[in-house]
Every structure is written in structure tokens, then in C-alpha cells.
Amino acid sequence: MNIDLAGKRAVVTGSTAGIGFAIAKGLAGAGADVVVTGRTQAAVDKAVAAIATQQPDAKVSGVAADLATPEGAADLIAEVPQADIFVSNLGIYGAKPAFELDDADWAHIFNVNVTSAARLARHYAPIMKDKGWGRLIFISSESAQNIPVEMIHYGVSKAALQALSRGYAKALAGTGVTSNAILPGPTRTESSVAFIADLAREGGIDPAEAESRFLAENRPSTLIGRFAAPEEIANLAVYVASPLSSATTGAALRVEGGIVESPS
Template sequence: MRIELTGKKALVTGSSQGIGLAVAAGLAEAGADVVITGRDAAKLRAAADSLDAAGFAGTVTPVAADLSGAAGAHALFEAVPAVDVLVNNLGIFEPRDFFDIDDEEWLRFFEVNVLSGIRTARHYLPGMVENGWGRVVFVSSESALQIPPEMMHYGATKTMQLGVARGLAERMAGTGVTVNSVLPGTTFSEGVSDFVVKMGANAHLSPREQTDAFVKEHRPTSIIQRAVGTEEVANLVVYLSSEQAAATTGSAVSVDGGIRRAIF
């Protein structure tokens, strides 16, 4: 199966590194012209340069914007009025005991992990409906279904993403626009590996080996017994962004290595 997205414009939020950057690469390789976003303009420019150097068929355009607030979202919409594919990847996580999470922190996680995606979907979906074609993918987490007790604020926001995505899919019925979620498990990305390395265990191992060891110890139900690769998550997102995935909508699709012990 060859996925062809030539002529489509895609936006991937939170894409200067990790899953977002891998998704941008996959979409550009399939021919889409991709907009990547992040708060750090220099880091974003370096990410765009790295994708340009790969020689993908699609172009890559960096737009620096802080999507944790309405002002940053408005700046993005001014720069990028319409897209065909929207990947809401922006997200933050941080282990913290429930009794240490104050109201401000709960609101910060909601603003970044949930409301940023609501704002972008609210802006871009009408144009997709008018064109009769569009794809929206929310990058959630297996933590949406198995709330981690050490990160309840993170898990709760990821569950909310699933609710928003399912509701939007039903709202888009019959329009040619699909809305889905993907649920990665522990993924070997800069953020996750930095977190694992800071834990200090297995310091004699490489970051990748430490992350895999973390999965084996703290996510023992993983069937693949290792961290998921960012490109493995990206492959699923790119498929859901394609014409071939036209009959998949309103779904929450796992790419967690089998961590969650469930048939469906």
C-alpha cells in the first residue's frame, strides 16, 4: 500500500521533536506540505532544516507559536488559515503526586493537552467540511485508559481528548472528514528518555536501553518488551491521515506494544 498525500496541506502541533517530528517526516515523505509548530523558533527551524535535508516530496514550513493560549493559537491561524490534515500532537507530562497538584497545574495541563486541540479543530474543521475531505488525529496515550497514579492530571487530560475526538467524529458524520485518536505507549522520544534517565536507574546503559528497561520493569504487560519508536507511532498517524483510512473514524487506535491487557 502506497500512501499518497501530494497536494494536501498538513499541520502537526508540537512537532519540533519526538512523535510530532516523526509524524511530520512521515507526512512529508507521503507528499504532504507540512507545517510544524513549537515555541522555540530556533529549535523549530533546526527541525525544519533536518526534514528538508531528508529530501521528502512535501515541503516543511515552521511556524513558531505557543498554542497553550488563545493568543498563540490566533497567531497560528493567521499564518496558516486552512489545512487538510490536522494532527493534534502537542502535549506535556510530568509525574507528580495527586496531593501536590494544585489548581493552576490542573488548568495548565488542560490548556495544553486538551484546549489546544479543541481550538485548532474548531478553526480548521469548517474548511475541511467545505472541501468535503479532511483528517483530524489526536495523539492521546494509553494513559487515557490506564490512568497512571503518578500522573493523574496527565491521564485525565488524555481521556478528555478521546471524548472530544469521538464527539467530533460524530459531529462530522457524512462530511468526508474523519476524526480519530492514537494511543501510544511508552515511546522512545526526547521527553520520555530524559525522564527515564533522570530517574538514575541503569545509568550504565544507553538512553534507549534505559527506556526499554523502564518498560520491562514498570510496564511489564508490554508484549513487545521495549519502548515504542516515534516512527512506529508516526506510521499509524500517517495511515489515519490518508485516503485509505476513509472508513476509520471515531476510533481510538492503540500503538502501545500491547501494554493494555484488553481485546478491544
């Protein structure tokens, strides 16, 4: 299988670290002209340099903007007015007891995780439609189908993102543009590594044991028994971004290690 994205421009939001960075790197490795985004110029420059160092032939640039705001989205659109591939990876999460979630918590997580994606898709999708080819990819989560009691608002926002993806797939039916959601499970990103390290210190155990305990207590249905690597998520995203995925649209594609009990 040869994935060739030469001549395609890809915008990946929230791509200075973690899953977003792995996706940006994977798309660049497949030949796409990739735009990395993040809130600070320093983080964007670091990510762009890292990809360029690992892949000297990569076509990669960056835009620093707070894409959770209309102003930040406008800045990105001004610098990158069109794209063939749009990956909405920007997202936040955080644990908070269900009965303590207030209006501000709900508004904030929806603004970052859902509204930002809808705002940018609203711009890029019609351009893809006019060209007769494009890929919308929304990074949701297994938490969309397996709502975590410790962060219900996060799970609900990711379920909304999955619905957004399905809605765009219907709106773009027959145009050559596909829209799909990717549902990762626990992934070994910088933030999750720090989280597990904190658990290890608190429990007086090593990080590997802390990870195993976390999964046993919080994701006991996992079939791989470990956190995924960001590259494992990116591999699916690169395929979905490619011409090879032309019959895949409106789908919720799981790469969560079998946590979700449903077989489909």
C-alpha cells in the same frame, strides 16, 4: 499500499521533536505540504531544516507560536488559515503524587493538552467540512485507558482528548471528514531518552537495563518489552491521514505495544 498525500496541507502541532516531528516527517515523505509548529523560531527552523535535509523534495514550512494560548493559535491561523489534515500532538506530562495535584496543575495540563486541541480543531474542522474532505488526528496516550498513578492528571487529560476526538467524529458524520485518536505507549523520544538516562545514572546501570526496569515496574503488561520508536507511531498517523483510512473514524487507535489489557 501506496499513500499519496500530494496536494494536501497538514498542520502538526508540537512537531519540532519526538512523535510530532516523526509524524511531520512521515507526512512530508508521503507528499503532503507540512507545517511544523513549535514555541521558538530556532526549534522550528531546526526541525524544518532536518526534514528538508532528509527529504530534499519535501514541502515543509514552519510557524513559531505558543499554541497553548489563544494568541498563539491566532498567529498560526493567520499564517495557515486552512488545512486538509490537522494533527494535534502538542502535549505535556509530568509525575506528581495524586494528593499533591492542585488546581493550577489541573488547569495547566488541560489547557495545553485539551483546550489547545479543541481551539484549533474548532477552526480547521468546519473548513474541512465545507471542502468535503479532511482528517483530524488527536495524539492521545495509552494512559487515557491505563491511568498512571504517578500522573493521574495527565491520564485524565488524554482521556478527555480521546473523548474530544470521538465527539468531533460524530459532529462530522457523513461529511468526508474523519476524526480519530492515536494512543501511543512509552516512546523513545528525546525527553524519554533523557529520563531513562537519569534513571540509569541514579541506579548505576546502563540505559538498556534502566528501560527494562522502568517497563517492568511501571508498564508490566507490555507485550513488546521496549519503548516504541517515534516512527512507529508516525506510520499509523500517516495512514490515518490518508484517503485509505476513509472508513476509520471515531476510533481510539492503539500503538502502545499491548500495554492495555483490553482486547479492543
